[in-house]
Amino acid sequence: MGKTAESVWGNCLSFIEDNITPQAYKTWFSPIKAVKLSDAALSIQVPSKFFYEWLEEHYVKILKVALTKELGETAKLVYVIKMENTYGNKQPFTERIPSEKPSNVGNQQVDVPVKHKDPELKNPFVIPGIRNVKIESQLNPRYNFESFLEGDSNRLARSAGLAVSNKPGGTSFNPLLVFGGVGLGKTHLAHAIGVQIKEHYPERTVLYISAEKFTQQYIESVKKNNRNDFIHFYQLIDVLIVDDIQLLSGKAGTQDVFFHIFNHLHQNGKQVILTSDKAPVDMQDIEQRLLSRFKWGLSAELQQPDFETRISIIKNKLFRDGVEMPEEIIEFLANNIKTNIRELEGAIISLIAHSSFNKREITLDLAKKIVDNYVKNTKREVSIDYIQKVVSDYFQMDVDTLQSKTRKRHIVQARQLAMFFAKKLTKASLASIGSQIGSRDHATVLHACKTVDNLASTDKQFRKFVEDLDKKLTM
Numbered sequence: 001m002g003k004t005a006e007s008v009w010g011n012c013l014s015f016i017e018d019n020i021t022p023q024a025y026k027t028w029f030s031p032i033k034a035v036k037l038s039d040a041a042l043s044i045q046v047p048s049k050f051f052y053e054w055l056e057e058h059y060v061k062i063l064k065v066a067l068t069k070e071l072g073e074t075a076k077l078v079y080v081i082k083m084e085n086t087y088g089n090k091q092p093f094t095e096r097i098p099s100e101k102p103s104n105v106g107n108q109q110v111d112v113p114v115k116h117k118d119p120e121l122k123n124p125f126v127i128p129g130i131r132n133v134k135i136e137s138q139l140n141p142r143y144n145f146e147s148f149l150e151g152d153s154n155r156l157a158r159s160a161g162l163a164v165s166n167k168p169g170g171t172s173f174n175p176l177l178v179f180g181g182v183g184l185g186k187t188h189l190a191h192a193i194g195v196q197i198k199e200h201y202p203e204r205t206v207l208y209i210s211a212e213k214f215t216q217q218y219i220e221s222v223k224k225n226n227r228n229d230f231i232h233f234y235q236l237i238d239v240l241i242v243d244d245i246q247l248l249s250g251k252a253g254t255q256d257v258f259f260h261i262f263n264h265l266h267q268n269g270k271q272v273i274l275t276s277d278k279a280p281v282d283m284q285d286i287e288q289r290l291l292s293r294f295k296w297g298l299s300a301e302l303q304q305p306d307f308e309t310r311i312s313i314i315k316n317k318l319f320r321d322g323v324e325m326p327e328e329i330i331e332f333l334a335n336n337i338k339t340n341i342r343e344l345e346g347a348i349i350s351l352i353a354h355s356s357f358n359k360r361e362i363t364l365d366l367a368k369k370i371v372d373n374y375v376k377n378t379k380r381e382v383s384i385d386y387i388q389k390v391v392s393d394y395f396q397m398d399v400d401t402l403q404s405k406t407r408k409r410h411i412v413q414a415r416q417l418a419m420f421f422a423k424k425l426t427k428a429s430l431a432s433i434g435s436q437i438g439s440r441d442h443a444t445v446l447h448a449c450k451t452v453d454n455l456a457s458t459d460k461q462f463r464k465f466v467e468d469l470d471k472k473l474t475m
């Protein structure tokens with residue numbers, strides 16, 4: 001018997017079911033219907049654009065394997081998005097991908113080849129002398145200025161970013177350092193600058209790289225004895241964007257090589273854009289000469305967005321996803337998730353998902369449940385700097401005192417509490433905690449953690465300190 005859309009999809013599902021958790025299977029694969037098979041292209045119907053994006057982001061590999069097994073190397077997957085409208089009896093909502101704007105012009109479909117979306121930087125090093133090399137920018141076009149909404153919290157950074165995009169290397173914002181807390185848009189803005197520069201100046205070489213990947217490449221180049229090729233490669237770039245520069249902390253070799261690359265680019269009028277989760281003045285274990293370079297240009301902070309900006313961000317996201325939501329729910333979300341835009345987006349996504357899977361209307365009750373679960377289940381990432389600040393404030397001392405060598409009992413206890421919470425709330429090693437909290441060694445941190453455990457179970461007053469601080473750091 002010939003293959004049908006149902007039979008091919010049925011076989012794919014059996015394979016997928018064996019390879020992912022039952023919960024994920026139920027959530028993401030049960031609602032899909034196979035609708036058409038022509039040649040090697042299978043069309044599947046999904047309930048929303050968000051659903052399609054989720055599949056592409058999380059399951060594209062397994063879909064590819066399953067489909068190739070069934071239909072061979074030329075297999076193609078076509079998504080048909082059909083969203084049942086949860087409000088009244090309007091027409092089902094349909095949308096064309098990858099258009100940014102909702103449309104209701106019938107049942108649109110689009111070919112989405114099964115491929116890996118985020119190309120790796122292949123063979124990053126080039127032979128010196130060959131200048132005409134094409135370098136993949138590694139930019140995400142969705143992170144652009146249009147989708148980066150302006151508010152008081154980001155106006156300076158956004159305007160500086162625009163100025164840099166109009167005249168890369170030609171403003172006094174060089175380097176441009178964008179800093180701010182977790183999930184406030186540093187990566188988005190950094191990409192937006194790169195994307196805009198590519199639009200204005202397609203011939204310029206732009207490269208986005210995370211500091212982590214830069215470090216890995218550097219280590220690799222030392223191992224393979226091609227450190228010079230590594231340096232030459234980076235010196236060819238017109239606009240270098242390095243994300244999460246604070247991760248160079250404590251890595252002397254990488255800092256050194258970055259220093260040389262930075263100087264070369266700067267001297268030659270090339271633009272450097274950096275992001276960091278802290279201001280240069282708060283960066284630890286970064287060489288002074290490098291820190292002073294960071295301060296040459298402009299350091300612009302991304303702050304927590306105010307209420308109006310949070311509302312605009314939610315509305316914009318809903319518009320892009322083609323979803324409507326009552327005003328009171330939008331306000332509820334904006335009032336309850338304030339400190340991290342990624343969390344705000346996560347809650348909206350959960351809400352859309354719940355409503356589209358269960359065909360339930362989006363109600364305030366549902367929103368409350370999701371925000372409760374979402375916010376409770378999201379363990380906030382806390383930095384060691386932040387912990388030291390909260391502990392010092394709590395004991396009304398400054399951070400220098402907390403880190404000092406003094407043996408005064410209340411200061412020792414505050415320091416031990418900071419170490420205890422750093423161990424509990426971050427992924428940092430004992431050695432790294434020790435070096436950041438008053439240059440102590442790992443044994444001191446271990447001793448501090450044990451002491452806090454002991455005291456918390458024997459001393460009522462001390463237990464209160466632990467509980468208060470725990471609340472302050474995790475609420």
Ligand SMILES: Nc1ncnc2c1ncn2[C@@H]1O[C@H](COP(=O)(O)OP(=O)(O)OP(=O)(O)O)[C@@H](O)[C@H]1O
Binds near residue numbers: 154277341
């Ligand atoms: N002003 C904005 N307008 C629209 N979306 C935004 C804005 N700022 C941030 N976002 C969105 O919030 C999410 C988190 O942003 P991003 O990843 O850039 O944060 P980050 O500061 O780099 O976080 P991290 O500290 O974890 O690296 C992204 O999906 C981004 O598109």
